Amino acid sequence: MSTITDVAEEAGVSRSTVSRVLSGSDAPIKPATREKVLEVVAKLGFRPNAVARSLSGKRTYTVGVLVSDIGNPFYADVIKGVEDAGLPEGYNLFLGNTNFDLERGTTLIHSLIDRRVDGVIILFSRTSKEWLTTLAGHNIPVTVVDPDASLPTLESVSIKVDFRPGIRAAVEHLVGLGHWRFAHVSGPLDLQTSRHRRDVFLEELAARGIKPSHIQCEEGDFHIEGGREAARRLFDRKTWPTAIFTANDLMALGVLGEAHARDLRVPQDLSVIGLDDIWPAAHSTPPLSTVAMPRYQIGFQAMSRLMKHLKEAKPKRKSSQEISLATQLVIRESTAPPRR
CATH class of the missing domain: 3.40.50.2300 (Response regulator)
Known part of the structure; x- marks a missing residue:
């Protein structure tokens, strides 16, 4: 194995110059010198020792x-x-x-x-x-x-x-399709991000004239089974929603599973939108509409x-x-x- 000393000798420079080149230091080094050092590094196949580098550079x-x-x-x-x-x-x-x-x-x-x-x-x-x-x-x-x-x-x-652009588009999409009975499956409500996603969804519905009496909310846990349990509670009621928005895709997959178990067809009987756009969302049955996170x-x-x-x-x-x-x-x- 080549050492930093081998590189320095081959390039005709000091060890400190080699170290500065490899570390990307702002110290003034002539372009020709930098190029020469990098050529020798490639030629000798030199790989800096990570432990030594951490000790010397703190x-x-x-x-x-x-x-x-x-x-x-x-x-x-x-x-x-x-x-x-x-x-x-x-x-x-x-x-x-x-x-x-x-x-x-x-x-x-x-x-x-x-x-x-x-x-x-x-x-x-x-x-x-x-x-x-x-x-x-x-x-x-x-x-x-x-x-x-x-x-x-x-x-x-x-x-x-910023969840609002995606959630706003989801609400506009569902309202535009003609839905007026909605449900939201949130994450654990002791989490600020769960409350925020829920609140944005409710605000966007209210801005489009959807009455609070036409909206149901159930708390989930960000896992598939939590989404399925929330769906059970929704479907056990006399009046259940025609559109459900979940706080993440895993819970949406749970909703799809419970809907299938009850012979509810998605999207004919029930529309579902998730949030995250994880890779299984595009491969579920049916492929899941979702608010995509970057x-x-x-x-x-x-x-x-x-x-x-x-x-x-x-x-x-x-x-x-x-x-x-x-x-x-x-x-x-x-x-x-x-x-x-």
């Missing part, structure tokens, strides 16, 4: 990523975006699954601190103030996706998801903004930045005019 080139539920396909595209932004810059990921458990998340946060990660990306609806305070105390920058409004303003970046962009932007902060040798001041990404409606085959 960085580990690792980022911790906490997710709510690793079983949800939503996170596959998000993590792909994180990796695509980080790998070209030499960053690797430590992935932690909180399983919607704050205590488990706290344990993972301390584990990431012990591993000396350079930054943390939090994709968890129950983000704790304690987590952010603890990470800030260790000077570890954070990117939080869809944060709770009650969280403190620390040195961090937040990726906000999953890949969420991950890519979260990592890009975090790395931008890490590259600032001396941040000008502690601040909080917010980036907003919009949702949009994807119409497939699970919606149709209500049966007369």
Whole structure:
């Protein structure tokens, strides 16, 4: 295996010059020298030792990523975006699954601190103030996706998801088809993001003259079975809706399953719209209409903004930045005019 000394000798430069070229340092280096070093690196097949680089540069080139539920396909595209932004810059990921458990998340946060990660990306609806305070105390920058409004303003970046454009389009689509009896299956209502999705849906219905008495709400748990149980409660009533909007696609798949078990045809007897646009949505029976989240962009932007902060040798001041990404409606085959 070639060493940094071999590269330096072959290129006729110092080891520190090789190190500056490979680290992308802002130190002044002649273009010809930089090109020569990179040629020798390629020729010798030199690969920098990650451990040595972390010790010398006081960085580990690792980022911790906490997710709510690793079983949800939503996170596959998000993590792909994180990796695509980080790998070209030499960053690797430590992935932690909180399983919607704050205590488990706290344990993972301390584990990431012990591993000396350079930054943390939090994709968890129950983000704790304690987590952010603890990470800030260790000077570890954070990117939080869809944060709770009650969280403190620390040195961090937040990726906000604007649900209104997609939900508004979903409501316009259903009302335009002629629906007037609606239901919403929410996520756990102790989560700010669940309440927000529900409230936007209700506001958009009210803006189109739909009476509150024509709207039913049931609480789910963001899982398929939770959606199915909510659908059971809706279908057991004397009057059930002709259109259901769920707070994520997994619960929508549960609604489709319960509808099938009761011989209800979708979309002839019941229209269903989910939220997320996970890959199974396009392959369900029928293919599911859904409010699409910009999953890949969420991950890519979260990592890009975090790395931008890490590259600032001396941040000008502690601040909080917010980036907003919009949702949009994807119409497939699970919606149709209500049966007369």
